[in-house]
Amino acid sequence: MDAGFAMTVLALQNVSKSFGPIQVLHGVDLALEPGEVHALIGENGAGKSTIMKILGGFLDPTEGQILLDGKPARFASGPEAEAQGIIVIHQEFNLASDLTVAANVFLGRELGGFRLNHAAMREETAALLKRLNTTISPDAKIGNLSVPDRQMVEIAKALSRNARVLIMDEPSAVLTHREVGTLYEQIDRLRAEGVAILYCSHRLDEVAHLADRITVLRDGRVVRQAMRGELTEDGMATAMVGRELEDFYPPKGDPSAEIALQVRGLTVPGRVHDVSFALRKGEVLGISGLVGSGRTELAEGLVGLRSSTGDIQVNGKPVRISDLRHAFAAGLAYLTEDRKEAGLLLEKGLRVNLTLATLERFGKWRIDTRAEDKALDRATEDFDIRAKDRNMLAGKLSGGNQQKLLLAKTMLPDPDIIIIDEPTRGIDVGTKRQIYAFIRKLASEGRSLIVISSEMTEVIGLADRVLVMREGRLAGEVTGDAMTEDNIVRLAMGVGSDGGKAA
Amino acid sequence: MKRIDLHLLGPLVALIALVILGALLNSAFLAPANITNVLARSAFIGIIAVGMTFVITAGGLDLSVGSMAAFLAGVTIIAMNAALPGVGENWGTILIGMGVAILGGIIAGTVNGLLITKARIEPFIVTLGTMGIFRSLVTWLADGGTLSLEYGLRTLYRPVYYGGIGWITWPIIVFAIVAILGEWTMRHSRFGRHVEAIGSNDRVARYSAIDVNRVKLLTYLLLGLLVGLATVLYVPRLGSASGSTGVLWELEAIAAVIIGGTALKGGRGRVWGTVIGVLILSLIDNILNLADLVSPYLNGAIQGVIIVLAVVLQREKRTAEER
Numbered sequence: 054m055d056a057g058f059a060m061t062v063l064a065l066q067n068v069s070k071s072f073g074p075i076q077v078l079h080g081v082d083l084a085l086e087p088g089e090v091h092a093l094i095g096e097n098g099a100g101k102s103t104i105m106k107i108l109g110g111f112l113d114p115t116e117g118q119i120l121l122d123g124k125p126a127r128f129a130s131g132p133e134a135e136a137q138g139i140i141v142i143h144q145e146f147n148l149a150s151d152l153t154v155a156a157n158v159f160l161g162r163e164l165g166g167f168r169l170n171h172a173a174m175r176e177e178t179a180a181l182l183k184r185l186n187t188t189i190s191p192d193a194k195i196g197n198l199s200v201p202d203r204q205m206v207e208i209a210k211a212l213s214r215n216a217r218v219l220i221m222d223e224p225s226a227v228l229t230h231r232e233v234g235t236l237y238e239q240i241d242r243l244r245a246e247g248v249a250i251l252y253c254s255h256r257l258d259e260v261a262h263l264a265d266r267i268t269v270l271r272d273g274r275v276v277r278q279a280m281r282g283e284l285t286e287d288g289m290a291t292a293m294v295g296r297e298l299e300d301f302y303p304p305k306g307d308p309s310a311e312i313a314l315q316v317r318g319l320t321v322p323g324r325v326h327d328v329s330f331a332l333r334k335g336e337v338l339g340i341s342g343l344v345g346s347g348r349t350e351l352a353e354g355l356v357g358l359r360s361s362t363g364d365i366q367v368n369g370k371p372v373r374i375s376d377l378r379h380a381f382a383a384g385l386a387y388l389t390e391d392r393k394e395a396g397l398l399l400e401k402g403l404r405v406n407l408t409l410a411t412l413e414r415f416g417k418w419r420i421d422t423r424a425e426d427k428a429l430d431r432a433t434e435d436f437d438i439r440a441k442d443r444n445m446l447a448g449k450l451s452g453g454n455q456q457k458l459l460l461a462k463t464m465l466p467d468p469d470i471i472i473i474d475e476p477t478r479g480i481d482v483g484t485k486r487q488i489y490a491f492i493r494k495l496a497s498e499g500r501s502l503i504v505i506s507s508e509m510t511e512v513i514g515l516a517d518r519v520l521v522m523r524e525g526r527l528a529g530e531v532t533g534d535a536m537t538e539d540n541i542v543r544l545a546m547g548v549g550s551d552g553g554k555a556a
Numbered sequence: 557m558k559r560i561d562l563h564l565l566g567p568l569v570a571l572i573a574l575v576i577l578g579a580l581l582n583s584a585f586l587a588p589a590n591i592t593n594v595l596a597r598s599a600f601i602g603i604i605a606v607g608m609t610f611v612i613t614a615g616g617l618d619l620s621v622g623s624m625a626a627f628l629a630g631v632t633i634i635a636m637n638a639a640l641p642g643v644g645e646n647w648g649t650i651l652i653g654m655g656v657a658i659l660g661g662i663i664a665g666t667v668n669g670l671l672i673t674k675a676r677i678e679p680f681i682v683t684l685g686t687m688g689i690f691r692s693l694v695t696w697l698a699d700g701g702t703l704s705l706e707y708g709l710r711t712l713y714r715p716v717y718y719g720g721i722g723w724i725t726w727p728i729i730v731f732a733i734v735a736i737l738g739e740w741t742m743r744h745s746r747f748g749r750h751v752e753a754i755g756s757n758d759r760v761a762r763y764s765a766i767d768v769n770r771v772k773l774l775t776y777l778l779l780g781l782l783v784g785l786a787t788v789l790y791v792p793r794l795g796s797a798s799g800s801t802g803v804l805w806e807l808e809a810i811a812a813v814i815i816g817g818t819a820l821k822g823g824r825g826r827v828w829g830t831v832i833g834v835l836i837l838s839l840i841d842n843i844l845n846l847a848d849l850v851s852p853y854l855n856g857a858i859q860g861v862i863i864v865l866a867v868v869l870q871r872e873k874r875t876a877e878e879r
Binding site for chain 1: 744746752757759760763765767823
């Protein structure tokens with residue numbers, strides 16, 4: 054670290070940050086070298102985003118200083134840092150959804166004089182997008198693009214600014230397999246060009262693959278710094294959590310032979326074609342597949358959030374589900390992948406969120422707030438929801454606690470069959486482990502669960518059996534020792550398999 | 557445990573300040589006759605604004621209420637005049653008129669609601685359209701002039717506006733009941749909770765098994781019913797309706813809702829706030845008429861400033877909370 058200090062582009066020196074009485078960073082040292090990918094990892098709340106905000110000029114440190122090219126610097130704002138070549142790619146997209154891709158890439162620094170030079174901006178955008186191997190049109194409206202495409206536009210926008218320092222906040226979280234490959238290529242290219250990259254991620258496999266240097270944060274302190282190859286994924290997780298992470302996944306269960314849910318020929322027009330499967334009592338069934346393979350659509354079609362056709366039997370009895378209320382009545386519940394836009398009312402309190410789907414249980418005419426409070430007490434305890442104040446807004450909870458609240462909300466109607474879409478997206482390692490334990494506990498109580506996940510290790514670690522989807526169809530099923538990443542990827546990509554059996 | 561709602565505090569302080577100002581400027585201000593007058597005139601807009609609170613809280617908007625009131629008043633007068641020969645000059649005819657107004661309001665609100673939920677047209681567009689339609693229909697029914705209630709019926713019907721219990725007239729009583737029921741519904745009923753949830757994020761509401769379209773439709777139906785109720789109280793005041801009846805009521809109602817702390821983007825409904833908002837708007841009018849400080853013609857300007865100010869103050873409070 055000391056040897057290369059002269060080369061360092063951007064560094065934090067003994068930086069501390071407090072919000073009111075709460076200190077979130079304690080004497081952090083961090084140096085970004087040109088041509089190096091520096092990974093910053095840590096659990097949610099460890100201080101990663103505060104560090105990114107300080108580096109990007111959005112926050113000032115309470116103590117310590119920022120060094121730019123070895124000289125103390127102070128950025129009054131994000132744009133000022135950007136003028137120095139420090140570009141942040143935010144997790145929440147900073148894109149205007151009614152403008153075109155080209156207009157967004159050049160937003161705030163449009164080409165041309167009094168009249169905009171549309172042609173030049175379009176051409177340059179097209180070149181950038183081509184470099185990213187995408188087929189996105191520069192004239193497409195952001196609002197019409199998929200989430201992964203938007204992330205690619207965000208990356209193109211950063212590339213267009215000739216960054217000296219690029220700060221990326223979980224850029225791969227929403228990308229498909231192929232796009233992640235392109236992202237890595239671009240990161241390699243930027244590294245070769247001498248850009249200093251700070252890369253935040255929850256995905257340790259990707260950190261091991263990309264990072265030249267790793268900084269591990271825990272509770273606002275740097276607890277470990279390591280060079281490439283010095284730290285295994287296990288080592289990283291251990292350093293983040295501060296204790297051994299053996300038994301990260303709970304032991305597998307012992308599902309009964311009884312069929313809880315039988316689905317035959319489920320079709321969601323244009324999305325899911327003729328999917329049939331059975332879910333046993335006490336089973337955790339994983340559903341894997343690439344983004345866009347129809348996993349979420351299958352779940353939403355099953356619970357009546359999308360119109361679908363097909364036969365569904367619950368406990369041997371045929372049911373007709375054309376509305377989420379029918380699903381509830383049949384004992385099915387669905388936990389959405391989109392926690393912030395479809396799961397919780399971020400501007401409302403915990404109590405209102407918890408009972409929203411089951412209000413009729415809390416009084417016939419007048420809502421019994423006391424009963425609601427009791428339910429919240431129980432949920433807080435059962436699911437270990439950590440809130441500073443029970444009157445706080447759901448949006449102010451950390452991602453992990455939001456997910457626990459959403460799980461509590463989903464479980465409130467006491468369903469027998471629970472479909473959980475992306476159980477741990479964007480939450481920290483410690484909470485992930487807790488959620489896995491909750492899921493296994495629900496199964497051991499005799500409930501049946503379907504877990505949809507993009508994280509292959511999660512599906513393999515958690516599920517008793519895995520269904521793999523590809524292009525809206527069931528591509529196959531793997532169980533037991535055949536549940537390997539290799540087999541799942543083969544099925545998901547449609548290449549020959551040696552372990553899984555095609556369905 | 558019960559905490560004071562900060563969003564209500566601002567408007568309440570403003571209202572109290574206005575009352576003190578009024579009392580200082582003119583001793584007649586606090587006289588029962590003046591208070592009755594202010595409250596009774598607030599009642600029409602107030603009853604409508606309570607319904608508007610639900611529509612706006614659910615993320616909707618209704619621009620048609622003023623025209624709707626005029627149209628319903630016209631239809632009510634025609635219905636009563638038509639029933640007069642058969643039923644006679646008695647309360648039977650008046651009850652028919654009241655029934656027509658309420659039922660008509662429900663139908664008109666349902667039409668708005670269905671166009672918004674089933675045909676999926678923006679509330680602004682739908683109600684801008686029906687605003688024009690209702691206004692045009694009443695002008696056409698009145699043939700460009702005025703529809704008047706038969707003299708005998710008018711005399712019989714008059715006490716519904718001017719009478720009451722002591723100096724508390726019926727419109728005030730009805731307004732109070734509507735406000736209390738409205739507040740209770742918003743705060744304590746499942747419907748109110750669903751309305752707030754839909755306005756806050758209708759996708760979350762849908763994923764929580766709430767019948768979003770039904771709840772939205774009900775808010776417009778409820779508003780239509782309340783417009784009908786306001787019409788029942790309005791017709792005996794003048795006994796007539798014309799193309800200029802109820803002009804700009806929609807904007808006054810929306811303004812009252814916003815001043816009262818309900819978020820225009822939906823998700824946060826304050827019925828008490830709306831009541832305070834209505835009272836603030838009528839008090840400004842009343843004070844300007846009583847005191848000679850400012851020309852009453854500037855009433856609109858002052859109301860406009862208050863509306864903008866109310867929203868600015870609420871925004872600053874919100875950002876303060878977010879820190």
